[in-house]
Amino acid sequence: MQLTPPRPDTPEVRSIANRSESAIHTDGLSKRYGTTLALDGLNLTVGKGEVYGYLGPNGSGKTTTIRLLLGLHRASSGRAELFGLDAWSDPVRAHERVAYVAGEPFLWPSLTSAETFEFLARLHHGTDVAYRDVLVERFKLDTRKKIRALSKGNRQKVQLIAALATRAELLLLDEPTSGLDPLMEVAFRDCVKEAKGRGQTVFLSSHILSEVEALCDRVGILRDGKLVDEGTLAELRHLAVQTVEVTFAGDAPELPALAGVHVQSAGPNALRFEVSGGVGPLIAALAEHPVTTLTSRELSLEEIFLHHYEGSDGHVGG
Amino acid sequence: MSAASGTVAAPSAPASSTGGMGLAAPRALARRALRDARVRTISFAYLFAILAYIQPVGYRDAYPTPSSRLAFAHGFADNKAIRLFYGVPHDLLTVSGYTAWRVGGTLAIFASVFGLLAAVRALRTEEDAGRMELVLASSVGRGTAYLSALAAIAAGVLILGLAEFAGLVLSGLPAGGSANLAAATASIVPVFVGVGALTSQLASTRRMALELGGAAVGLFLALRVIADTSANAGRLRWATPLGWAEEVRPFTGAHPIVLLLPAAATVLLLAVAARIAAGRDIGTGVLPSRESAKPRLGLLSSPTAQALRSERTSLIVWLSGIGAFAYITGALAKSTSTAGISKSLQHEVSKLGTGSIVTPAGYLAFVFIFFVLAVSLFMCAQLGAARHEEADERLETLLSLPVSRSRWLGGRLALAVAGAAAISLAAGLLTWAGAESGGVSISLVGMLGAGANCLPVAVMFLGIAALAYAIVPRASTGLSYGLVTVAFLWDLFGSLLNVPHWLVQATPFAHVGLVPAQPFRADAALLMLAIALASAIAATWIFQRRDLTGP
Numbered sequence: 001m002q003l004t005p006p007r008p009d010t011p012e013v014r015s016i017a018n019r020s021e022s023a024i025h026t027d028g029l030s031k032r033y034g035t036t037l038a039l040d041g042l043n044l045t046v047g048k049g050e051v052y053g054y055l056g057p058n059g060s061g062k063t064t065t066i067r068l069l070l071g072l073h074r075a076s077s078g079r080a081e082l083f084g085l086d087a088w089s090d091p092v093r094a095h096e097r098v099a100y101v102a103g104e105p106f107l108w109p110s111l112t113s114a115e116t117f118e119f120l121a122r123l124h125h126g127t128d129v130a131y132r133d134v135l136v137e138r139f140k141l142d143t144r145k146k147i148r149a150l151s152k153g154n155r156q157k158v159q160l161i162a163a164l165a166t167r168a169e170l171l172l173l174d175e176p177t178s179g180l181d182p183l184m185e186v187a188f189r190d191c192v193k194e195a196k197g198r199g200q201t202v203f204l205s206s207h208i209l210s211e212v213e214a215l216c217d218r219v220g221i222l223r224d225g226k227l228v229d230e231g232t233l234a235e236l237r238h239l240a241v242q243t244v245e246v247t248f249a250g251d252a253p254e255l256p257a258l259a260g261v262h263v264q265s266a267g268p269n270a271l272r273f274e275v276s277g278g279v280g281p282l283i284a285a286l287a288e289h290p291v292t293t294l295t296s297r298e299l300s301l302e303e304i305f306l307h308h309y310e311g312s313d314g315h316v317g318g
Numbered sequence: 319m320s321a322a323s324g325t326v327a328a329p330s331a332p333a334s335s336t337g338g339m340g341l342a343a344p345r346a347l348a349r350r351a352l353r354d355a356r357v358r359t360i361s362f363a364y365l366f367a368i369l370a371y372i373q374p375v376g377y378r379d380a381y382p383t384p385s386s387r388l389a390f391a392h393g394f395a396d397n398k399a400i401r402l403f404y405g406v407p408h409d410l411l412t413v414s415g416y417t418a419w420r421v422g423g424t425l426a427i428f429a430s431v432f433g434l435l436a437a438v439r440a441l442r443t444e445e446d447a448g449r450m451e452l453v454l455a456s457s458v459g460r461g462t463a464y465l466s467a468l469a470a471i472a473a474g475v476l477i478l479g480l481a482e483f484a485g486l487v488l489s490g491l492p493a494g495g496s497a498n499l500a501a502a503t504a505s506i507v508p509v510f511v512g513v514g515a516l517t518s519q520l521a522s523t524r525r526m527a528l529e530l531g532g533a534a535v536g537l538f539l540a541l542r543v544i545a546d547t548s549a550n551a552g553r554l555r556w557a558t559p560l561g562w563a564e565e566v567r568p569f570t571g572a573h574p575i576v577l578l579l580p581a582a583a584t585v586l587l588l589a590v591a592a593r594i595a596a597g598r599d600i601g602t603g604v605l606p607s608r609e610s611a612k613p614r615l616g617l618l619s620s621p622t623a624q625a626l627r628s629e630r631t632s633l634i635v636w637l638s639g640i641g642a643f644a645y646i647t648g649a650l651a652k653s654t655s656t657a658g659i660s661k662s663l664q665h666e667v668s669k670l671g672t673g674s675i676v677t678p679a680g681y682l683a684f685v686f687i688f689f690v691l692a693v694s695l696f697m698c699a700q701l702g703a704a705r706h707e708e709a710d711e712r713l714e715t716l717l718s719l720p721v722s723r724s725r726w727l728g729g730r731l732a733l734a735v736a737g738a739a740a741i742s743l744a745a746g747l748l749t750w751a752g753a754e755s756g757g758v759s760i761s762l763v764g765m766l767g768a769g770a771n772c773l774p775v776a777v778m779f780l781g782i783a784a785l786a787y788a789i790v791p792r793a794s795t796g797l798s799y800g801l802v803t804v805a806f807l808w809d810l811f812g813s814l815l816n817v818p819h820w821l822v823q824a825t826p827f828a829h830v831g832l833v834p835a836q837p838f839r840a841d842a843a844l845l846m847l848a849i850a851l852a853s854a855i856a857a858t859w860i861f862q863r864r865d866l867t868g869p
Contacts, residue, residue: 070718073865092722100718106711109523110628114613122619123719142610148523149609159715172718 023048023170023201024069028078031064031225038064040225041078046203046218048169051196053216054205061225062205063103066174069203070100082170099124099168103175103205105155109148113141113158120162132165138187153179164191170201177211189214221304236304243297244273244282249290258282343458344466351440351470357796358439359474362432363481365803366425366503370485372811374417378490379816387411401546405564414491414569418499422568425482426560427539429506434531436474436507437514440467441591442527445518451600460596468588471511479504491569498568505566505580509559510535512587519594522603529635536639540646547650559583621716622729629703633737636696637744640689644745647685648752651678651760678758682749683835686768687809689745690830693738693772694802697780700734701787702795709791709869723862727784731854734780735773742772764834771833774843774850775826781853788860791867 024046031039039061046052056062067073068080071091080087082094107116121127136143139157147155156179163171171192177185192202192215206212212219219236221229229236247270255263255271258281266272273282279296286294352359381387391410401407404423409415441464444450453463479500486496510531517530538558545554545561555561559580566576594604617627626633704727707713716726746769753760783798790797809827822828826846831839 067714067866072714072717074863091717092720095718095720098718100715102711102714102718104711106715108624108628108712112611112613115615115618118613118615119618119624120719123621123716123721125720144610144612146609146611148607 021048022046022081022084023050024052024080024082024203025084026065026069026078026080029065029068029075029080030077031061031068031073032076038225039068042225042227044220044227044230046201048201049196049199050218051192051202051204051216053212053219054203054222055207055209055212055219056205056222057207060222062222063174064225065222066100066172066203066205069172070095070098096125097169098172099163099166099170100172101156101159101163101174101176103178105152105159107147107155107158110146112144112146113150114143116147116158117143117162117165121165124166124168126167127162127165128167129165131167132161135161135164135191138190139184151179153181153184156180157184160188160191164195167198167200170203171195172203174205175207176204177206177208185211242275242279243299243303244275244279245293245295246271246273246286246291247293249292253289255285258285343456344462344469347453347458347463347466348470348473351467352473355436355439355470355474358432358435359477361796361800362428363477365428365807366478367481367485369425369807369811370417370421370482370500371489372815373421374413374486374489374491376811376815377416377420378413384411401543405542405560406546406552408567408570412569414495417486417489417491418495418567418569421482421486422499422503422563425503426506426542426563429478429503429563430510430535430538430560432474432478433471433507433510433512434514434517434528434535436471437511438518438524438527438531440471441515441595442518442521443524445601446522446524448601454600461592464592464595468511468515472508475504475507475511478507495569495572498566498572498574501574501577502563502566502568505577506559506563508584509580509587512584512591515591516587516594518603519591519598520604522601522605522607525632526603526605526607529631532635540642543646620729621721621726622733625703625707625730625733629700629733629737632699632703633740636699636737636741640692640741641744641748644689644748645752645755647682648749648754648758649756651682651753651758652756678753678760679764680832680835682753682760682765683768683832685749686745686772687827687830687832689742689769690772690775690827691802691806693742693745693776694779694806695799696738696741697734697776698783698795698798698802700730700737701780701783701798704730705787705791705795708866711866711868714866717866724858727858727861731780731784735777738773738776738780739770742769742776745769745772761834767838768833771830771838771843774846775830778826778846778850778853781850781857784857785853785860788857788864791864 022045024044026042026044029039029042029044030037042061042065044065054062054065064073068075069082069087071087071089071094074088083097085094087094108119111119117127117132121129121132139161141154141157141161145154147158150158156176160176163173177188180188189211192204195202196215202215204212204216213233216233218232219230220227245266247267250269252265252267252269252271260275260277261282262274264272264274275282381390388411391407404420405426407415407419410419444453444467450463454460482503483496483500486499487493513534514527514531517527517534521527521530538560541554541558542560542564545551545558546564555564556579562576562579565573567573598604617623617630707716713726717723743766746766747762749768750760750762750765753765779798779802782801783794786797787794805825806827808822808825812822812825812828815822829839829842829846831837831842
């Protein structure tokens with residue numbers, strides 16, 4: 001299932017060429033907090049203009065990765081680069097090309113949103129004020145309100161608008177939609193698509209699969225500090241199994257065991273099959289039974305995700 | 319009806335079991351609150367015990383004979399400058415009388431600060447941080463939460479009282495009088511717990527609650543100062559809780575009945591606070607907090623400018639508080655005179671570690687050691703604010719922008735130094751103005767020099783605090799306050815003890831040339847500034863190499 005295993009055979013030359021073209025590059029990046037290994041040898045390259053989804057459950061090391069990329073925490077070993085600039089030793093130059101949205105909005109409670117925008121814009125040169133006004137409109141934010149009077153979702157909007165309005169080359173987004181309502185999530189997705197259209201690179205850390213599925217060119221899956229899988233959505237699906245749900249006129253029949261097919265009960269007269277490889281043998285086996293409906297679909301990212309975090313208990317034939 | 323009560327009888331069994339839980343929840347809450355307060359409680363308990371022990375022992379040692387005590391008492395009986403800080407002495411000829419005055423007067427101020435901090439921590443900080451909401455969402459009612467918090471504070475008060483009592487008894491004072499003195503000091507804490515409880519209901523943020531409470535402490539202290547120093551104003555002592563503690567007169571004809579006053583005030587304040595707490599929305603205060611405002615875009619151009627913007631209220635509080643105090647001390651300078659005080663007494667007085675205080679200049683120089691302390695504490699507060707920015711993770715927001723760590727920390731340190739310079743010069747200027755208004759002619763340049771003379775020590779403490787911040791961020795605020803307090807108390811009391819001279823001199827406060835009475839000590843000042851600079855550079859270097867650290 002390992003799509004892109006660590007590439008020990010990659011020639012050094014190619015790695016250097018990659019680095020100059022990449023927005024994010026990490027090399028054996030590890031972080032240890034006391035006895036906990038939060039990030040374990042991360043090798044990651046995100047090309048310029050790419051929208052990269054960074055998926056993992058809580059505590060898998062997503063935020064640690066971003067803190068290392070921003071030079072807020074220091075790597076225990078390995079290195080991280082943004083646009084070829086070392087994330088730890090050269091953070092200020094790197095940050096001129098980066099905008100960051102934290103998972104939790106940590107802002108100044110006594111400032112209003114408008115004052116916060118002004119402050120952040122003064123610190124990050126190149127804020128597009130006209131675009132910011134568009135975003136304020138789109139996210140329906142009352143900029144006269146003080147941060148302390150805003151709900152978490154609204155504070156999240158302040159962060160998002162400030163980051164998007166910089167039009168930075170790289171957007172580092174750490175679970176940016178936490179606290180946003182569904183309408184605002186749609187607005188957020190539009191913004192990310194616009195950013196991609198302008199050629200901005202987006203690094204989107206998330207545990208919301210539909211979001212990543214809708215936005216990202218490439219996805220990395222993080223588990224216990226290790227990148228366990230990486231690829232385009234198409235590549236991930238290629239290896240994935242199909243789900244076939246069948247309902248019968250009467251009780252669900254007993255079917256003979258088929259290679260590459262895993263059966264689950266889905267109700268008194270329905271069965272769910274997870275099939276890796278072709279579905280021919282299953283169709284043949286079903287032919288002699290009173291099938292009323294048959295639906296087949298590709299595995300959602302959700303299921304791919306579950307597959308990785310449920311462990312290898314044979315559901316999809318590992 | 320009886321049938322109905324019969325049907326509800328069945329679930330009464332689980333109900334009674336939650337009745338058992340009814341004690342478990344407040345106990346858990348109180349234990350949690352005690353744990354939260356443990357560092358502060360233990361630090362204050364040490365302070366109380368050590369001060370209570372050192373004073374009587376030191377006095378006995380420094381003034382062993384009745385004649386030396388008589389001379390000492392004569393010098394102090396009418397010295398208003400001394401009363402300013404320690405209150406009115408009722409009997410300076412005995413160890414116990416001296417102790418009641420010196421220990422009681424000093425610890426009263428610490429007791430009021432402790433009460434305020436404890437109350438605001440338990441009753442507003444918890445709510446400000448949103449944790450109270452979590453507690454109240456469980457089966458715990460508001461009353462239970464309130465009482466649990468108070469129970470934890472009461473345990474803290476008991477610990478402080480016992481610490482002071484233990485210190486006094488160990489120094490050889492009788493148990494009865496020691497108990498009276500400890501009770502008098504401890505009685506101040508609950509009153510200011512009441513004050514803190516009330517400001518915690520009025521204000522919607524921790525900071526505002528502390529500022530309001532701090533203003534109340536300042537007001538009551540000012541009342542005591544006026545009562546103790548002005549002629550015919552003695553009655554005013556009954557208007558301040560700090561005065562009540564004096565009126566208990568432990569050791570010197572005790573009136574424990576006076577303790578009813580703080581008890582009544584405490585009950586009243588806590589009841590009013592409880593009444594307000596029961597009726598308001600969680601997360602709000604009685605005083606309106608503006609939710610919207612027109613944008614004011616000043617002081618947003620850099621992290622340092624924004625830090626000044628968020629610190630300006632506290633800067634104004636510091637400036638006006640110290641300024642007012644400076645003016646009062648200046649105005650009192652007239653009451654000091656050398657008439658009738660012998661050289662030998664001046665020598666006796668100098669054993670107190672206070673230098674010559676019997677001339678206006680000497681007295682003002684003596685007062686300025688307290689301003690040196692205040693400006694040093696201001697530095698701790700500034701570094702604390704910087705640490706707070708990091709603990710609240712706003713620093714993460716800043717440093718993810720093109721802002722370097724050295725720029726941020728350097729800006730905060732520069733802001734602290736600038737604020738300290740403003741406060742120091744204001745202290746000098748207003749002391750001069752006060753002295754002039756009292757009819758004492760003194761050099762303005764000299765007093766501004768006395769103000770500026772506060773800076774080297776304070777800047778050195780800022781450097782050391784910055785170093786602590788870089789190395790142990792979570793403990794840094796407590797460490798820097800602790801260091802300044804210990805260094806100062808050592809300067810005041812170390813000389814009373816039978817310890818080698820170099821050990822007495824082991825505090826930076828001992829090396830402040832008391833301008834204008836003594837010459838400015840450029841060598842010491844330069845050394846302190848050099849230490850400050852080295853510490854600040856080391857702090858920046860280390861800070862650039864560590865992880866940002868959350869709460």
